[in-house]
Amino acid sequence: MAIAEEEQVSALKQKLRELVESIVDRDDYTVHAADKAIHALSALKDLKSTTFHSTNMEHTPVPLHFRCPLSDHLMTDPVILTTGQTFDRPFIQKWLNEVNGVCPQAQEVLSLCILTPNFLLQGMISEWCKENGVDLPKPIFDIHDEQLTEAHKHRLRSLLFKLSLSLSEQKEAARELRQLAKRMSAIRTLFGNSQMVNLLMRPVSIGTASMDPDLHDDLIATLLNISINDTNKRLLAENEKVISFLIDSLKSGTVQTRSNAAAAVFSMSSLDSNKHIIGKSGAIKYLVDLLEEGDPLAMKDAASALFKLCFARENIAKTVREGAVQIILGKIVDHVLVDELLSLLALLATHSKAVEALVNHGGVRFLLDILRENTVERIKENSAVILHLICYHDREKRAEIREEEMANGTLSRLVQNGSSRAKRKASSILHCLGIDESTSHNNPLPSVTINSTSSSN
Known part of the structure; x- marks a missing residue:
């Protein structure tokens, strides 16, 4: 166990000991004290669980x-x-x-x-x-997290009521709701029913076009914070008003609001059923638009949401149709979020239309340049994964890849020095090209044996 964990366990035990003693020794102990003891015990249990899982990961x-x-x-x-x-x-x-x-x-x-x-x-x-x-x-939560009390519940009801009043009161309420939902997991739990969510959506009835930008951003950020709670994810995705609000926010909000909406989509997409709901909602088009138009942080949120959504196969095709491959290549050429975007591109490249788009927009030459010049292991690994998919889906591009290998031995060096996954992909590409891997290891300009029968595995 790390020193930081030992200190945290010790602090939790001491806090729990003091609370239990005060409860046992006093007849008039408070419900608040009991809640704090339960919270400390729960945190201790979570920490023990975390340590147990870390031992399981030794192998x-x-x-x-x-x-x-x-x-x-x-x-x-x-x-x-x-x-x-x-x-x-x-x-x-x-x-x-x-x-x-x-x-x-x-x-x-x-x-x-x-x-x-x-x-x-x-x-x-x-x-x-x-x-x-x-x-x-x-996640390990801080032992000083606030406790949910009746006062908090009353405050939450009061804030939700204020969302139906004047604009200034709506803005004040939304700002505080955003902070409460971010800071307190117990507040997020209270949003676990449709009625509470619908109360939060009251200001949306006027439409996002005429909504105050600050109010708009605070409401979207509140939805993002609420969605952190796993039990809320399905509830939010199945609420048509919430999904419609997210789509409108991705489409026409400020860059910050669009970024928060993308982050909310990512969070909700942790559930497989939500991936299908959100994919059918039209959100993918606006996530791709944000990928093209946003600042680096907004682009990262859009890429994260698309990455998560594309674990549902039908969403890959939708993302490719919206021009994501061309946009991603352009961003990588400009050295923007290279690592993150290559991870997304490797997922998209499992679809034949993405491979076609990569080939048509000069992706092969660019990937070979990355393998030859970049030193970041994960970037080289994802480049090899994409090149491997191209090699097996597009026979015509094999000649270009073979020519590069004869001139520079790029794949042979990757077989020798890459990560285990990169080595496997590079070795498979060499086999596909009919290049003798054992010869390549000892020769920077590898000898080539044309294998006319080589085909996709």
Whole structure:
């Protein structure tokens, strides 16, 4: 167990001991004290569960980019600092509180201590866990989280009522609802019924075109925060008013509002049934538009949402039809979000229409350049995955790939020095091209044996 975890366990036990003693020793103990004891015990249980799962993962090495640089454990709630580094939320939050806002990697004082959820990485971690039979540990919550009281419930009802009053009162209520839903998991739980969600949607009846931009953004962000609760995801996706509001927000909100709407789509798409509902809603077109038009953070949210949606096969075809392949290639050429967009492109390339679009827009030459010149392991790996799919789906492009291999030995070097997945893909491409892999290993300009019978596996 890491030192940080041991300290947290010790603090939880001490807090629980004090609470239990006060309850046992006093006849007039409060319900609030009992709630706090239950919360501390629950946090201790979650932490024990996390430690148990980490022991289960000893025989399944966690990729380095999925580990928090502070805890060295699999991240459960990855967030990005303004410096661009990603950490697990509870550990970076504790670090920033103790070290006065200094980034642990860049050693820079942060002018803004903003923690932006890294939804794309979170999705990739989730899929890796599924593929490797690893249970993703529950996020570790701070033991000082606020407790839900009757006062909070009354305040929530009051805020929802204010959403039916004047614009200034609606804006004030929406701003506070956004913060409460972000900070308190118990508040998110209270939105687990249709009536509460419909009360939240009251201001939407006027339509987004004439809605105040601040009110619009706060309502969308509230939906995003509510969707963090797993039991709310299905409820939100099956609410036609919510889906319509998300679509309108992706289409015509400010860039920040569109970004939050994309993040909400990503969050809700964790459920397979929601992937189909959202895919049929028309959201994909506007996510692709945001991918093209947004700032880097908005583009990352759009890419994350599309990545998650495209695990439903029919959504890949829709994404390709909306021109995503061309847009992604253009962004990568401009060195924008190369790693994230190549991950999305590797998923899209499992569809023949995406391969066709890649070939038509010069994707083969570009991927070969990346394999030859880029040094980032994951970027090279995804490039090899895409090139492998092209090689097996488009026979005409094999000559171009073979020519590159004869001139530079790019794939042979990848077989020798790449990640295990990149090595497998590069080796398979060489086999498809009829190139003797054993000869290639010892010769930067590999000898070529034309294999006229080679075909797709």
